[in-house]
Amino acid sequence: MWLRFLLVLILLLFLVSCNQEPPTTGTDQTFATACDDANEGTRIAVEGYLRLPDSFSGDQSVVLRLYETDAFDGVPIGVTVPIGSEANQMEDVPISYSDDDLQVHLNDGQTAGYGTPVKVSGRVYYPLVDQDFVCGLENVLVER
Numbered sequence: 001m002w003l004r005f006l007l008v009l010i011l012l013l014f015l016v017s018c019n020q021e022p023p024t025t026g027t028d029q030t031f032a033t034a035c036d037d038a039n040e041g042t043r044i045a046v047e048g049y050l051r052l053p054d055s056f057s058g059d060q061s062v063v064l065r066l067y068e069t070d071a072f073d074g075v076p077i078g079v080t081v082p083i084g085s086e087a088n089q090m091e092d093v094p095i096s097y098s099d100d101d102l103q104v105h106l107n108d109g110q111t112a113g114y115g116t117p118v119k120v121s122g123r124v125y126y127p128l129v130d131q132d133f134v135c136g137l138e139n140v141l142v143e144r
Contacts, residue, residue, distance in 0.1 A: 023088055023107075023141035026121035031068040034077055035124070035135035044137070045121040046077060051114060052093065052102050059083060062090060063136060064104075070115055078127065078136030079120055088142050107141050119143045 026043035033039075034046045048066040056062045061083055065076035081090045081104065091103040091111075099114040112118050122137025 021139070023121065023139050025141060025143075026123075031077075035126075039124040039135075040126065041123060043121060043123050045119055046137070047117065047119045048077070049115060050079065050102060050104060050112070050118060050120075050142075051076070052097060052099060059092070063131075063133075064090065064102075065133065066118075066120055066137075070117075076133050077120075078131060078133040079122065079140055080136060080138045081140060081142075088140055104142055107143050110144065112142070112144060117144070 024043060026045040029039065029044040029046055031046060031048060034044055046066065048068050049070050049072065051065045051067060051072055053063060053065060061080055064079040064081055066079045067076050068074060081088070083090055083092050085091060085105060087105050087107050087109060089105050091105070093101040102114045103111050104113075104118070105111055106118070120137055120140055120142050122140035125136050125138055127133070127136060
């Protein structure tokens, strides 16, 4: 019985890990239309400036904030980025970090930091709990 349970669990984990398709370029959207209801579940691309959140926990991923301008004002878009050193991932930051610690690996292998304009493609989702952003992007591709 335990063996059957273990095999089912392994199969489920395998299926979940295979479900993540490689990130692709989305359809260009303006910042103002990115969070429209019609975009839910679709891949869009938005230009802006990434910033670290005020705080986060965990060591697998972080939800960065994408702002329309380098003034970092207005309501941002959430951008879920894995932590790591591969393309479309963010380098880990120290426990006590500042905006200058932000280093995102672009799809082409270069890096972008705080204040660098980027184009982020991802699948639109709406957070289940209140956040400082209306919608977010997941399975992201980050370009200059």
